[in-house]
Amino acid sequence: MTDVLFIATKRPQLGIFTDSLVKFRDRGAKVYLAGTFKMASVAEDLIRAELDGVHQLPRNLNKRSSAMRRKAKKSPTGMRVWMQSQRDRWLRQQARTAHVIVALDPGAVYTVWRLAQYNTTAEAHFGLAPALRAVDRIAGGPIRPTALPPVAAVAQDVRRSISGLPAAMMRTATSRPVMRSTVGARLWRSAVTAPGMPGTVRATASRYVAEGMEEAGRISGAAIALSSAAAKIPDPELKAQLLHESAMTEVSKGISPRDLVKAVDGHLAHADDQFAKGLHESASVSLYRALSLGFHRVLHIDQLSSPLAKDAEAFVAPLRKSAAYRAVAQPRGRKTPPKSPPSDRPLRLLVTTSTNANFLQHILARYGDHPGVELRFLDLAAQKPLKRIAWAAPQMLEDRLSGGTSEYQRDVERLMRPHLDWADTVFVDWSVGPASMLTTIDPGDTRIVVRLHSYEAFTRWPHMTDFSRVDDLVFVAPHVQQLVTSLVPQLREASAPRMHVLDNAMDLEGFRRPKSADARFTLGLIGISQVAKDPRWAVDVLKRLREHDDRYRLLLVGNDMNPKTSKATADYLTLLQRELKPLEASGAVIRTGPTDDVPAALTDIGVILSSSVREGCHVGLMEGAASAAAPVVRDWPFYAGKPHSARTLYPEGWVVDSPEEAAQRILDITATEESWREACEQASEHAVGTWDWSVVQKRFDDLFLG
Amino acid sequence: MRETANQFINTGWDVTVVTIAQESWELDSGIDLTLLEQVDPRVKVVELPLSREDLETDIRLFDEERALNPAKWVTELRKRQAKTFPEASFGEWREVLEQAALDIHREHPADLLLASCVPYVNLAAAWRLWEEARVPYAVDFRDGWSIDVIDGTEAFSKDSELGRWEQKILDNAVSLWVVNDPIAEHYRARYPDFADRVRVVRNGYDADSSPGHAHKPDLAAGLTFGYLGTVNFTATHLETVLDAWRAAREREPLLANARFEVRGHIGNGAGRGATRHAEILKEAEADGVRFGGPASKAEVAEIYARWDAMVLILIGGRFVTSGKVYEYMATGLPIVSAHVVEHDASNVLRGHPLWTGAVGLDVEAMTEAFVRAAHLAIDTSDEAHAEAMAHADQYTRESLMTVAVRELVDRLAADKPERVSVEGASALPEKSIVTGGPAS
The missing domain is CATH 3.40.50.2000 (Glycogen Phosphorylase B;)
Known part of the structure; x- marks a missing residue:
């Protein structure tokens, strides 16, 4: 039995159409008609035509968003018809199984063209006579392959064509309809892993494939295509980049990436490679990407679970294997211990944060009016140069990798040393960028106290902070201390700061x-x-x-x-x-x-x-x-x-x-x-x-x- | 073309016909393969992998731009095609045709190339072979190029690109064939120096298409009127004919149960078999009208034998003759004309005893013509039928082409001393010819 799906945007010549259907049926075909024209007005004619299925497609985009309607206005008829029809379940179902898909008028051609990419084995024709010939061909034997060509053959085409084909054509070959089909998606995913393809070509191909899959709603498919291609690419930088794109494809859709570890490993491998070559800047960029990805908020903050909470040590294990990361995490300590609180004058206490002072009000109030304390408050975000250094993660990493010889080190020294020279004690609220920044330099004899609330445990910052230069680390609850300690190796070493649990300051x-x-x-x-x-x-x-x-x-x-x-x-x-x-x-x-x-x-x-x-x-x-x-x-x-x-x-x-x-x-x-x-x-x-x-x-x- | 090739064979020439692939003809209005059976087996046919891209219906072969807007894409395509040779839809065939002509000539040197149009791009191959190898060529224009045979006006000026091509081609052509005197007059007037080389070669008809015997109508079953040919007239034209047909059926008891059968190709490409005409015919079924689809050559005589009268629906005017008129005449059946009065078919039909006359496209007059034809169909004696058939004898394709080919060969021979001095061509017997156009 051959299934023929006709698509019309205007009323077909019903007499001829009905006559033709007889010929289709004589050849053992089942015939279906979907139309964007008003089918109700010719309902009786359609009943007489004895179709096996008739379906009214949406006649306009009135129920769709105004953005889509605006887009439709600027689009040619064919596109408008497709926009109206593409989400129609009946159409998609019929198109999936049809052997011949037929446009009865020019307006329907594009819709058939798109559906034909979805159903890769169907004949797709414009007009009744060509459709009838197609039915004859099908009856006469398999002219078009009934299954997709072998993956190797497609891969061959991919290899041959990608470097020469214009982007538009690749986009067509990997377009949403193709990718929405399981077979099409699988085929392309396999194609980008076929052997013998140059890395750059493979990367380009996989990006097109991923783009098509993403548009088709196959987010994980897109990610898999990119990471599968990456697995076959020897160049560590390109490999890391593709793995990163793979992970971010899912992250950007709010999904925890299935290949997160691979992606992080990819960056770490490249960081190690560059670090070994003394290329600190590029090593720091890769390391930064590894940390940013591994501690992306979508994974830990915006979800109801986090891989980090499930098994903290396992989560950070890849970091510890990286030579570049180990260099960053190396405790540098301080040359002189912090001096004791002065007995001849009030304690000079510098309380600092970057913007978020929500939990400081009681502290500031108490020590601002305390005879034994001279208080200064520094909001790092209030001064541009300080704000810039407080959150400059890549520069911090580069400085660590370069052994403290970077320009950044000099900036921090220049901007923070006066504050350190004044203060006996610095209290850094939130163990984020400012804590990492401040521990870039040796604090001299100033005591450094850092408070870590909870959120920071799920960020990269504790991994970029040199806790050997922190004297006291304050947690707000024991379970937070427990988590952070298992995450950050430095906190388990001899150089670790004293740790306290102090409840938040609240007037209850x-x-x-x-x-x-x-x-x-x-x-x-x-x-x-x-x-x-x-x-x-x-x-x-x-x-x-x-x-x-x-x-x-x-x-x-x-x-x-x-x-x-x-x-x-x-x-x-x-x-x-x-x-x-x-x-x-x-x-x-x-x-x-x-x-x-x-x-x-x-x-x-x-x-x-x-x-x-x-x-x-x-x-x-x-x-x-x-x-x-x-x-x-x-x-x-x-x-x-x-x-x-x-x-x-x-x-x-x-x-x-x-x-x-x-x-x-x-x-x-x-x-x-x-x-x-x-x-x-x-x-x-x-x-x-x-x-x-x-x-x-x-x-x-x-x-x-x- | 089929008869031309056969006649060259009969004259002792080797003939190679250059055409396009059979499946490419399928894209057009279709193909009657039975016609090939009548091609002399000694004719070598070379099929080139050319097709009309504008008629493609396999949507998988469309790029996205075409799928989005098929009509606009085809318009752009035609513009592109015309850059290679000034002819929409065919211009891009030029290179392949030229190369084919050169290749064939290299393998088996040709003494004459006969370019049959349409398409006119065939002329480019003739010109190339002339330029490169000085192979003489003749042109079979059929309906002419610089004359719009439908409107009877000049199709393009002499100083246009098309005009320069036509001038250049005719300046060096051995001969020009056209289908009727008005077209020949146009060319003789346009190119006075070339006037003596313009030859009228009428389309004629194939003798085996004629039923060959007088017909006895079966009144009880009802008379059958028929039209056989490509449906190339306008929908309005068809509606006018059918209006007259309906009126005649109401008016004339002899026609009350009469049928009107239409056979032939309708539409091409995506519209094949599904044009407005087809729908009009379908809607007229209640009036005894039936569209029976294309007829193969082998069926033609049998179809004519079933019919009792012919309806000659023709486009154009005094510059159009159409091959149909000869075949219709040969049936010996009454003929209802559905074309303008000033039509070359009228010239051909004049004197035909069963012709109802040229009454133009007036419904009332045509209604009368149908009524008259019905009476002629039942009242005409066998002798009158035989006389009508004899009227067509002079137009059998074979006899017309025999003379035309003989004359062309003679013309070539007459030109020979002059050409031999240029090219040193071989003696006329065992000549070779390359012809373009369809193998029919």
């Missing part, structure tokens, strides 16, 4: 306010602007509760996620909003948006949630607990089951394993007004008694003043 007393009447049944989540906060988990808990009692509702406080942050974030946000829509409509979920007055917002919240996949110390939760909301904390999956986790940070009973358990805990707590109030009181007492600034500041005094 002010959160104790009377609760509103319906707070008992109101869950709250403070801060939802990152994927890691996983508000969908909280929604799950709410849904379970509402199965028991529809008085339960959820207040989401804070800014929404910014979909522009990354594709992964945008994808999460889409899912979240889809889930929230009906719940918001029914009043089960209320999004308050950002607020300057969190204590006021908390007066409506009777149960405070921590739904995150990871946290340093969850400030929102602590504030909620202090406000006398009953805390329910997800056992943060990044740390769950490890020696330190949410379970070790918070009192027993706060932490749950699952939404079911969370719902049950909330049902238990809120079962009566009394039980709820009791749980709330206990939580508040613990929070204020443990994390309030009045308690924590003593530990900071100890840190700075000894």
